[in-house]
Amino acid sequence: MKEQGITTAIVHSDPWAGVEHGAIRAPIHTSTQFGYERVEDLIGVFQGTAKNSFNYARQGTPTTAALEAKVTRLEQGRGSVCFSSGMAAIAATFLSLLKTGDHLVSSKFVFGNTNSLFGTLEHLGITTSKVDASSASAIEAALRPNTRMVFVETIANPGTQVPDLEAIGELCRQRGLLYVVDNTITSPALFRPRDVGAGLVINSLSKSIAGHGAALGGTVTDTGLFDWADYPNIFPAYRRGDPAGWGLVQVRKKALRDMGASLSSEQAHQIAIGAETLTLRNQQSSKTAMSLASFLQNHPAVQAVHYPGLASHPQYRIASRLFAAPSWLLSFEIKQVSTMLQVLNRLHIPVKATGLGDTRSLVIPVAPTIYWEAGPEIRADMGIADGLVRVSVGLEEEAALLEDFEQALSGDSAGR
Numbered sequence: 001m002k003e004q005g006i007t008t009a010i011v012h013s014d015p016w017a018g019v020e021h022g023a024i025r026a027p028i029h030t031s032t033q034f035g036y037e038r039v040e041d042l043i044g045v046f047q048g049t050a051k052n053s054f055n056y057a058r059q060g061t062p063t064t065a066a067l068e069a070k071v072t073r074l075e076q077g078r079g080s081v082c083f084s085s086g087m088a089a090i091a092a093t094f095l096s097l098l099k100t101g102d103h104l105v106s107s108k109f110v111f112g113n114t115n116s117l118f119g120t121l122e123h124l125g126i127t128t129s130k131v132d133a134s135s136a137s138a139i140e141a142a143l144r145p146n147t148r149m150v151f152v153e154t155i156a157n158p159g160t161q162v163p164d165l166e167a168i169g170e171l172c173r174q175r176g177l178l179y180v181v182d183n184t185i186t187s188p189a190l191f192r193p194r195d196v197g198a199g200l201v202i203n204s205l206s207k208s209i210a211g212h213g214a215a216l217g218g219t220v221t222d223t224g225l226f227d228w229a230d231y232p233n234i235f236p237a238y239r240r241g242d243p244a245g246w247g248l249v250q251v252r253k254k255a256l257r258d259m260g261a262s263l264s265s266e267q268a269h270q271i272a273i274g275a276e277t278l279t280l281r282n283q284q285s286s287k288t289a290m291s292l293a294s295f296l297q298n299h300p301a302v303q304a305v306h307y308p309g310l311a312s313h314p315q316y317r318i319a320s321r322l323f324a325a326p327s328w329l330l331s332f333e334i335k336q337v338s339t340m341l342q343v344l345n346r347l348h349i350p351v352k353a354t355g356l357g358d359t360r361s362l363v364i365p366v367a368p369t370i371y372w373e374a375g376p377e378i379r380a381d382m383g384i385a386d387g388l389v390r391v392s393v394g395l396e397e398e399a400a401l402l403e404d405f406e407q408a409l410s411g412d413s414a415g416r
Contacts, residue, residue, distance in 0.1 A: 006074060006189055007279045013070050014272075026066035028269045032057040048240070048249075059257050063265035067272045071209070071219045074188035074275070075201050078224035078244060081252045082217060082263040086184060086204020087113050089218030092255030093180060093200060094149075097247070099233055100125035103147045107133035107163055109156035109382060111182075112370050134315055136167035148233065149178045154193065155185040155319075157356065158331045158366050158390040159383050160306040162315035165322060169197030178226055184208070185356070189282040190324045199226030200247070207357030208328075210274040211281050215267045222248045281359070281395065286325035288401060289393040295402050296332045301343070301409045303333040303387065328393040329356065331366070337387035340365055344389065346408035349396055361394040361401060 014026045034054040036042045044050035054061060060068075060082070068080040083089040094117065098104060106118065108130035118128040129142040133152050150172050152163040165181070172179035180200045181193035187208035193201045203209060205217035222245075228234060229243035238249045256262060286309075293307035305312075308319035309326030319326055334340045344352060350361040354370060364370065366388040371379050393401070 005279075007276070009073050010070055010278065011276045013073060014066060017066070017069065025272070026063060026269075028265045029062045030265055031061070057265070058260055058262045059252060060262075061265045061268075064263050064268045067205075067217075067263075067268040067275075068219065070272060070275055071188075071203065071205070071221055074209075074278075075183070075203075075221045075223065076188075076192055076194055077201065077221040079248050080219045080221040081248060081256060082205075082219050082268060083256065084218070084261045084263050084267075085216045086202070086206060086218035087117070088261035089202050089204070089220050090114055090182070091117060092251055092259065092261065093202060093220055094121060094126070095259070096251050096254040097178070097231075097233055098126050098148055101146060102126050102149075102233070103144045104128045104149050104151060105139055105142045105147055106130050106151040107153060107156065107161070109133070109159055109161040110151075110153055111157050112374060114182075115374065115378070132161075133163035133168065134161055136164045136171050139168050140171055143175065143177075147175075147177060148231075149180055151180045151182070153182040153185065154191055154323075155308060155327055155329060157185060157329060158306075158370075158388065160308055160313070160329060160331060161383075162308055162313075162319050164318065165193070165196040166318075172199075173197050176227070176230060178231065185327050185329050186323055187278060187282060187327075187357075189279045190286070190327060191322055194223040194225065196322070197225060198223055205271045206355075208282060209278055210271040211278065211357055211359060212274050213355060213358035213360065215270040215274070217263050217267055217271045220248070220251055282325065282328065284395055285328035285393045288396070288398045289328045289330050289391075290326065291398050292391070292393060292402060292405065293330050293332075295405065296330075299406075299409055301335055301339075303335040303385075305332045306330060329390070330393065331388055331390045333385045334387040334389060337385075340387050340389065342411065343408050346411055347404055349401055349404045350391065350394075356392040358392060359395045361396055362392040364390050366390050 015024050019026055045053040045055045064082045068082050072080045131138040131142050179198045181198040182202045183193050184204040184207050201221040203219050228246040234246045238246050290309045293305050293310055296302045297305045307330040350363040353362050354364055366384055367386045371384050
């Protein structure tokens with residue numbers, strides 16, 4: 001059968017794989033234990049000689065395995081491991097594949113909690129260099145003999161900076177470095193990091209893939225492009241069989257089994273249902289986001305708009321070449337900061353909340369909330385102005401959303 005489109009592949013993933021009783025979706029398996037008729041079979045599960053078998057739900061269930069298969073297909077990878085959240089997936093990647101004395105190079109424009117995690121890594125003896133990844137030369141200049149990994153996000157939250165994804169991928173290939181790309185904002189509906197040479201792809205399933213603000217989850221996907229045979233941090237116990245599988249086995253064993261950030265079957269099932277409309281939701285919300293960004297760019301109460309779909313965006317050409325659409329994430333700066341709270345309180349449709357990738361539009365003032373703990377120096381270095389507002393565009397009708405922003409920004413105290 002020829003390669004299907006994303007939606008076709010996802011909505012038919014379960015029945016094509018085979019589901020008991022003719023069901024069109026894999027069921028929710030709530031059991032935490034899995035028994036076997038023969039002790040030899042149980043031993044085989046523990047020793048890795050039995051295929052597609054389960055022992056304890058902390059390492060996965062048939063339900064999470066079905067979701068992993070979907071995400072792997074979405075990212076055109078070799079395999080995936082599910083976690084209880086996107087941050088659990090990121091922490092798992094760092095903590096299972098890096099060790100004391102290693103060096104990590106990252107874009108400085110990353111999610112606030114990821115930036116906080118870098119501080120934890122420093123305490124564990126893993127150093128991080130944070131650079132402007134819109135230039136691959138900045139990544140190259142930061143490399144050291146002990147550099148093991150390069151980490152970027154496809155579109156930064158909240159400033160929407162886009163790394164030089166292709167050039168960084170080529171640099172990592174030449175240097176034999178593990179290239180890890182967080183694909184949360186674009187999702188595989190808009191971009192596949194495998195196409196730029198990523199070895200591992202991380203998705204916060206809570207955002208685009210689940211899409212309804214109803215479930216937490218995260219995944220690490222191995223694209224099959226990285227040569228694990230030469231990676232020095234693979235434990236001897238996992239250097240067995242095909243080296244192509246070593247990295248993901250270690251992530252599952254050391255991060256999922258040992259650290260326990262397991263995704264429940266109930267959440268996995270909810271995410272799998274949400275994934276069926278991934279492409280449709282991303283197409284609609286990206287279209288609306290483009291219209292909203294264009295509107296905001298021309299409004300006298302707005303100082304600046306950050307959205308990769310605008311020709312004024314510094315990485316517009318990269319985003320246009322690589323992404324099927326510029327996504328549902330944008331941010332804008334209110335010209336008169338003292339009016340920001342009044343403006344946001346006048347909005348009726350967007351929910352004033354943190355979070356991203358919901359069916360509902362969400363708005364939040366960035367500096368006094370999600371980046372408050374970072375402090376003014378880090379905010380300044382990341383280009384986060386005091387009047388910056390993040391918008392996660394949902395599925396509301398475009399005209400209604402634009403009209404709501406117009407009335408909110410045009411109030412008497414908007415400070416135009």
